[in-house]
Every structure is written in structure tokens, then in C-alpha cells.
Amino acid sequence: MQSHMVLLVLFAFFVSLVFAVIAKDSAREQARLGGLMFGGFMLVGIVVSWLMYPFPLH
């Protein structure tokens, strides 16, 4: 399991899940907040990775 994308998805999923379950009580609200957080994690992760793209690796 070395794919950065898979690890990003897993990390975003677990953190969004736990935060949503802590913060909200109804399943509907949990799904809404969790979905928003997950989307936010993914969006920010992908945007930041593209911003870093021009930088050299070494």
C-alpha cells in the first residue's frame, strides 16, 4: 500500500468519520458533516499536491 492517493483517501475517511460521529447525533447530520469534511480533505490535498508539482524532488 504505497499509493499516496489511497492513503489520502483512507486518512480523510477515518478522520471525517470520527469527527462527524463526535460532533453530530443524527445519522443524517453525521453523513452531511462527514461528507463535507471528506470532500474538503480531498480537495485541499489535491490542490496542495498540484501546487507542489513544480518543485524538484531532489
Next chain:
Amino acid sequence: MRATAAEETQSGTLVLLCLASWAIPGAGHLWLGRRAKGLIFLVALPLMFVIGLAIRGRLFPFDLAEPLVALAAVADVGIGLPYLIASALGYGGGEVRAVTYEYGNAFLIVAGLLNLLVMIDAYDVAMGRK
């Protein structure tokens, strides 16, 4: 003013609740009857911790000479029993050359910190704040 016996019993129960919630992720919520939440924490947090170990993350030592390492160690311990079991079995050595090393550390540290948040949430529920 001295605390009454009922108050002492309640504070003792709260300490036990927090200890259980720290040791076994979700145990506090299960204790308080919030089964769905407890089961989600019971599955998600240890799984996140195990993934962190599987991708070569490191369980940091308590090295006070390096404050950030010591803070990372505190975060790692936040997951409770899974940390103690992994340490006892010799897991969490970390492989700094692995591509996934930093990801593994992030999974381990965040799993511990999230479990501490879950413990505080269980405390709030027990106090009737939620």
C-alpha cells in the same frame, strides 16, 4: 466542604469511564448506552492505528531531550491498549526509508489524538453536557 458519598461515587465512576474510554476506543460510549457511536469508534480507531503500523509508522519513544518526539509519543499513547499491545509485541519500530513512513506516523499520531477527543466526548456525555 467535604464531598458527599454520592459525589465521590460519581467522580470515581467518571475516572473509570475515562480510563475505559482511553484503553478501549469507544468503550466509554458503549458504557453510556451510545452503541452506534461506540461501535464506530471501536472499529475505526484501532483500524487506523493498525494501518499506521502496517505502513511502517513509528511509535515514538518518550525522549524529553526532543520535545516534538515526546509530544508525538504522548499522541501515540492516546490510543490506549492497542499501543500497549503493539509495543509489547515489538511493533512500531518504524522504517524511515519506507515511502509510507511519514504517512504511518500521521495515522498513528492522529488515531491517538482522535481517541483522546472521543474520551473527552464520553466525559461530556456522562456529565450531561451533550
